[in-house]
Amino acid sequence: MNRFSKELLAPHFEKWDLVKEEIEKLYSLKDKEVNTYMEVAIRDYEQLLEYGGSELNERTGNLDALLLPLNGEERLQFVKDRIASHYAYIQLDALYTETKKKAARLFVMKK
Incomplete structure (x- = not known):
């Protein structure tokens, strides 16, 4: 089964x-408990x-997560660095949304 299938990724x-x-x-x-929820969501x-796996980036020599959207590393670091900010939540929500779209695209490509 394709690791990018909707059924396998849906629980995430x-x-x-x-x-x-x-x-x-x-x-x-403005409840400080939000930090705990955000930490779990980030994990x-x-x-x-x-789960999505990674591949070698020939240009940088680094392993890049296949599901990570454009500028994903920097954006995820922003979320971690500013976890108490509402903008961190907005960015994490956008990352989830874009990752879902990328997974759907990869599913079609890997068929």
């Missing part, structure tokens, strides 16, 4: 869908990237 995205509303609410209340996102 469903987990985010369940927690993101709570994170949004905690940010609006879950990194697990999703690991």
Whole structure:
């Protein structure tokens, strides 16, 4: 089975869908507990990237996660560095959305 199939990746995205509303609410209340939720969401996102695998970037010589969107490393670092900021949540939500689209594209390409 293709590792980028909707069925295999769905649990990762469903987990985010369940927690993101709570994170949004905690940010609006300026509740410090949001940091804990964000840390878990970041770990879950990194697990999703690991599951997707990686390949050698010939230009840089680094291993790049296949599911990571454009400028994903910098954007994920922004989320980690500014976890208390609502903008970190917005960026993490965008990363999940773009990763989902990239997974769908990779699924079609790997068929």
